Amino acid sequence: MSSCGAVVGGVSLDLVDVSTQSVIQGVVSKAGAPAKVGYVRLLDTSDEFVAEVPVSPQGEFRFFAAPGKWNVVALIPGGSARTTVEAHLGKIADLEISVS
Amino acid sequence: MSNQALIDAEWALAHLDDANAVFIEVDEDTDAYAGNHIRNAIALNWKTDLQDPVRRDFVNKEQFEALLSAKGVANDDTVVLYGGNNNWFAAYAYWYFKLYGHGDVRLLDGGRKKWELDGRELVSEVPSRAETKYVAKDQDLSIRAFREDVLRAIGTQNLVDVRSPDEYAGRLLAPAHLPQEAARIGGHIPTAANIPWSKAANEDGSFKSLAELKAIYEGAGVDLGKDTIAYCRIGERSAHSWFVLHELLGVKNVSNYDGSWTEYGSLVGVPVAVGDEPGTA
16 A cells, blocks of 8 residues: 655655656745755645645655646645646656746 | 644643653654754654555554553643644644544644744753553544444535545545645545635644634534534544544544545545536535
8 A cells, every 4th residue: 555645855766657647846045045954745726735745855756646737835834836738648848947 | 813722833832841741743754853853842753653555544442542641741731732733633633642542632723834933942851751551441433433424425415535636526636735635536435525624724833713614514504403523535634624523623523534535535435526516426
């Protein structure tokens, strides 16, 4: 039984066949530096929560979504930012989210 | 929110040094606790500590007693649980402590996430607690559902699937922070309402107001006068919803099906519904 737990920064791609996945990943930053503490939420287009991961110490995050459009929200102490992305099967969508 | 089961940061700060209060961080990822944690908190791993190492089941009464004794938890301690993932695993541990009859259990609203986002202190020092002789009660099976209970409930009692709409419909087989595994079928238990756990939580992981929580279930047409079984994928998100229903809203006859979709979706011969509608019995 695998867990539903969120791995810091997202699950590694090392053992994942990306051709079967629709990956959304990226880095959260503040004032040009990676956010060391924060959370990234994946929401569907109606803003229904789908998943969340804590960022890695380098501000990284990763999701394995279904193909389609998604909203992504980054939360860090004292701020938040949101963006939209389209995921495609077999591809990795890379995001850079800057929180002011 | 005023409820003894749910405490806020101010309550926590006032009781962090109480001799009979045990703060416990529960995460699947033990690296989180090892990195830092709330002062004086100890850790429990939901899997290696709370699951049988061989069978798919919980540790038994004697194993639970040995675990808590070694961790220095006494029967009359106030146990305060918190964790990551919007308190999924902490809520699961809360339900688990209740299952084995611990008297005073609390959940820190928002868990580790809200604590971190609020910029509160986290430390790396690991406290030492003197060993105890913990005595557990037999499992309170009124709050734990098994597959036979679920099959009997189809079309007659409330089944609440608290996974995301895409998991409920069968479009995703796991939460989207995990690779999508294809070993099981997708879908949901027929007649189950889809009320994602996340509807009960604010963005910072804290619970919504009691009025908002009540409206979520009433708005979904769930008759809380009936028995209710909550389930998700492995039983931890549904423990979060069990906490909302049973502990915050005071609804009786609510149980958590910890086998959840990883068990039900692998059973031979049981009915399954796919798509966004509950389906029929």
